[in-house]
Amino acid sequence: MLVDDSERTVDHILANSYQSIGYFRDPHCSEKSLLQVPVRILCLGKVQSGKTSFFLGSIALAFDNGYDIAYILGGTKLRLKKQNLGRVEEAFQNNKDKVKVIDVTRGFKDDLRDLIAKGFKLILVILKNPAKKTNLGQLAKYSEEYQDIPALIVDDEGDEFTPGNPKSKTKTGGKTHDKIGEIITKFTRCTFLTVTATPQANLLVSTFDVVSPDRLVLVQPGDGYTGGTEFFDDSTNPHVVVIGDSDDFQESIPDTFKDALWFFLFSCALKLSQGDSDPFSMLVHPSSFNAIQDIVAARIKQYFEEAIQSAFANPGSMEWDSAVDCLKDAFNDYCTKNNAPTVSFEQILKSVPEVLKGFKIQIINYTAGDYGDETKKGEKPLFPYKVKVGGNMLGRGLTIDRLIVSYIYRDSKEPAVDTMYQRCRWFGYKQSYFDICRVYMTQQIQEKFIAIVSHETHMWATMDAFLNTQINIKKLKRVFQLNNQDLILTRRTVSNTVVLKVIASGNRPDECIDISDEDKRNNRIVFDTFLSKHQSQGKLVDFDNSPDHRQRHLLLDLPYSTLFDDFLSKIKFADESKFDINVFSNLLSLVKNGNREDKILVMVMRPETFEVRSPQDDTMMNISRLLQGRNDKTAFTGDIYPVDISGKEYKNTPFIQIHLIRLSESVPKSEAFPLISFNNPFTASTIQMVTGDNSYDN
Numbered sequence: 001m002l003v004d005d006s007e008r009t010v011d012h013i014l015a016n017s018y019q020s021i022g023y024f025r026d027p028h029c030s031e032k033s034l035l036q037v038p039v040r041i042l043c044l045g046k047v048q049s050g051k052t053s054f055f056l057g058s059i060a061l062a063f064d065n066g067y068d069i070a071y072i073l074g075g076t077k078l079r080l081k082k083q084n085l086g087r088v089e090e091a092f093q094n095n096k097d098k099v100k101v102i103d104v105t106r107g108f109k110d111d112l113r114d115l116i117a118k119g120f121k122l123i124l125v126i127l128k129n130p131a132k133k134t135n136l137g138q139l140a141k142y143s144e145e146y147q148d149i150p151a152l153i154v155d156d157e158g159d160e161f162t163p164g165n166p167k168s169k170t171k172t173g174g175k176t177h178d179k180i181g182e183i184i185t186k187f188t189r190c191t192f193l194t195v196t197a198t199p200q201a202n203l204l205v206s207t208f209d210v211v212s213p214d215r216l217v218l219v220q221p222g223d224g225y226t227g228g229t230e231f232f233d234d235s236t237n238p239h240v241v242v243i244g245d246s247d248d249f250q251e252s253i254p255d256t257f258k259d260a261l262w263f264f265l266f267s268c269a270l271k272l273s274q275g276d277s278d279p280f281s282m283l284v285h286p287s288s289f290n291a292i293q294d295i296v297a298a299r300i301k302q303y304f305e306e307a308i309q310s311a312f313a314n315p316g317s318m319e320w321d322s323a324v325d326c327l328k329d330a331f332n333d334y335c336t337k338n339n340a341p342t343v344s345f346e347q348i349l350k351s352v353p354e355v356l357k358g359f360k361i362q363i364i365n366y367t368a369g370d371y372g373d374e375t376k377k378g379e380k381p382l383f384p385y386k387v388k389v390g391g392n393m394l395g396r397g398l399t400i401d402r403l404i405v406s407y408i409y410r411d412s413k414e415p416a417v418d419t420m421y422q423r424c425r426w427f428g429y430k431q432s433y434f435d436i437c438r439v440y441m442t443q444q445i446q447e448k449f450i451a452i453v454s455h456e457t458h459m460w461a462t463m464d465a466f467l468n469t470q471i472n473i474k475k476l477k478r479v480f481q482l483n484n485q486d487l488i489l490t491r492r493t494v495s496n497t498v499v500l501k502v503i504a505s506g507n508r509p510d511e512c513i514d515i516s517d518e519d520k521r522n523n524r525i526v527f528d529t530f531l532s533k534h535q536s537q538g539k540l541v542d543f544d545n546s547p548d549h550r551q552r553h554l555l556l557d558l559p560y561s562t563l564f565d566d567f568l569s570k571i572k573f574a575d576e577s578k579f580d581i582n583v584f585s586n587l588l589s590l591v592k593n594g595n596r597e598d599k600i601l602v603m604v605m606r607p608e609t610f611e612v613r614s615p616q617d618d619t620m621m622n623i624s625r626l627l628q629g630r631n632d633k634t635a636f637t638g639d640i641y642p643v644d645i646s647g648k649e650y651k652n653t654p655f656i657q658i659h660l661i662r663l664s665e666s667v668p669k670s671e672a673f674p675l676i677s678f679n680n681p682f683t684a685s686t687i688q689m690v691t692g693d694n695s696y697d698n
Contacts (some may be wrong), residue, residue, distance in 0.1 A: 010144050012222045013057045016219045016220060017054055017058040018052075020043060020058045021065065021220075023041050023214075024039060031190055035215075036185060039196065042194050042215065043196070044193045048424070050222060050293055052156070058154070059123065062317055065265070067150050067152050068121055068150070072084060072088065074156055075157050088123055100123070101123045103125055104127075113149075124139075128157075128161060130178075134189075147188050149187075150190070153191070159199055161546070163204075163494050165176065181261075184210070194213060201415055208695065211473075216473040216476075218463060218464060225428070226437070227424075228421075228427070228452070228453035231424075231449070233427070241570075242446060244442070245444065253299050256440060258326075259330075261300070262387075266348065267330075267404055269348045269355050272341045273347045273348050275350045279386070281385075281387075282388065282407070283406040283425060284387065285410050285423065286410060287410055296389055297389040299362045302363050303696060312352055329352060358385045376511050380573040385563070400508060405436075405438050406425070408441050411444065416488050417487055418489070419491070426439055446481050451487060458480060460593075461587075463476070464589040465587075479691060482688050485688065499688060520671075520673040524671075528565050539555055540553070554603065557601055558599075560599060564584055589681070601655040603658070611659060658676055
């Protein structure tokens with residue numbers, strides 16, 4: 001059913017879609033306990049990575065497995081709904097005799113049962129708006145009239161309004177949330193597929209909420225995707241140009257914007273001279289207010305006409321010389337950050353007049369009504385090189401054709417991770433022209449995006465690790481990394497961002513040794529097997545000169561993946577411990593994704609003598625602190641303990657200690673069991689862990 005030129009791409013899309021179909025409500029299910037209970041699936045993809053193709057593939061698979069109707073909530077804005085409608089029609093254009101795509105408007109009156117009886121599969125595209133007589137109001141009527149027909153509901157950009165405003169129900173978000181909750185519980189058999197790149201609101205809404213997801217699918221991006229790590233790995237990334245905090249359009253056009261515009265013109269001419277005549281776009285985010293967007297667009301147009309268009313229309317003039325110098329500056333900037341292009345500057349200069357013929361400054365907002373020359377696939381646009389000026393309408397979900405240059409200086413008073421990340425329209429499949437991709441932004445905004453990308457990496461690793469051990473996403477611990485104190489996770493009407501203190505040092509009792517005797521025996525067997533396999537790879541080191549070798553430990557330098565496979569994945573953790581397999585699975589995911597080195601220092605503490613640790617209270621739940629630090633040189637004549645947190649050599653090295661513990665001297669060594677202490681080096685000053693203020697217990 002899908003139309004795509006690349007068989008490999010189709011295989012990738014379907015591989016992602018197969019993940020979701022396994023969770024769908026069985027359309028033939030008759031079990032009363034499952035009826036009226038929707039299956040809610042959270043589908044997390046990357047920004048601009050092909051999530052639409054994913055849910056279209058999921059719809060196709062649903063149709064092949066007994067579903068007759070799919071409802072698509074195509075976003076909260078008409079422009080995004082129109083984009084979704086066009087993509088659905090294009091995807092199923094070869095199946096018009098089998099699949100009917102319907103734009104749900106006030107005028108649509110057809111009987112869905114009759115269409116199904118005629119052999120059609122139905123896709124209804126609906127604006128996510130709580131209006132009673134249209135949009136979600138119309139879908140609410142369908143949920144009553146056709147409640148016995150299994151329903152697949154796809155919520156595109158499902159983090160917007162759907163999680164709702166539980167603390168302010170008079171707002172649009174609260175009304176949308178309530179209407180969607182009413183709809184998905186009305187259908188007898190319903191699968192609710194939430195698709196988003198920013199799931200913070202969906203995860204931080206209470207797990208008791210009607211839209212809280214039960215299942216999770218990670219929609220992996222395809223080959224050639226460029227996203228957060230390609231732009232915001234650190235502050236020196238060449239694709240980001242830092243502008244001044246005062247570089248706005250209040251008095252005049254900033255010099256940094258002029259540089260950005262010239263670089264856009266140069267880039268279009270460069271690619272045209274290299275044989276690439278496809279469209280390119282530039283994005284300008286001046287404000288969320290339409291009036292300001294109009295003023296900025298007028299100033300850009302005036303500068304373009306006077307400093308660029310007029311200059312190149314008069315070769316040999318002083319204006320022409322100045323324009324050539326500006327273009328040469330952009331050329332030199334490109335050569336500094338990339339290898340010299342395959343064409344000369346003179347060839348690029350010759351392509352400029354052709355680019356200028358197709359140049360257009362375009363306002364995208366509710367009042368302008370200028371959406372440009374809309375073209376169908378395969379048609380060449382009249383204006384292939386557009387500078388798009390707008391605000392919110394150029395954000396969430398919208399695909400901007402081959403966006404290469406973005407100028408963004410607008411920031412929120414209280415910026416939320418999900419809202420900011422949705423503005424990254426410059427992400428996408430840009431590998432073939434990534435050399436000309438630039439984002440101009442203030443240092444403050446850049447720092448926030450660097451923190452957001454780090455947050456995304458941690459969140460994906462957490463979820464990937466969770467999927468290896470759990471199924472129901474309600475059991476996921478909602479704790480995430482967020483290394484910027486000015487950011488919040490999502491809008492406060494859904495959940496307040498709560499900062500969790502990170503304790504970097506200090507003696508604390510270790511928790512949760514209250515595991516069963518059976519688990520203790522299991523852990524001892526796992527330890528003995530691990531030691532037998534790897535002991536020869538390490539060395540015994542004395543860290544003091546005591547006659548009883550109280551500080552003789554075995555040092556093992558191992559791949560982290562080996563430690564996980566041979567030891568961590570096999571031991572049993574206490575049920576109530578906050579320190580469990582998910583912690584280590586998370587780290588393994590980071591290793592597999594190349595975000596962390598596959599290396600860890602393992603110290604088996606006192607493998608010959610073992611140690612006694614008495615419980616600190618009657619609950620048997622706490623023992624004295626296990627983690628061992630550096631020995632003072634004045635106290636011992638042996639080597640300094642090599643894995644102290646404050647030591648220079650291992651200050652930033654992850655290490656783990658394995659202690660063989662007896663709870664008293666009377667316990668035989670054969671009954672000693674292993675406990676672990678883990679150092680994952682970070683401090684409260686470099687990393688911030690956050691969560692929401694709702695209840696996440698199922």
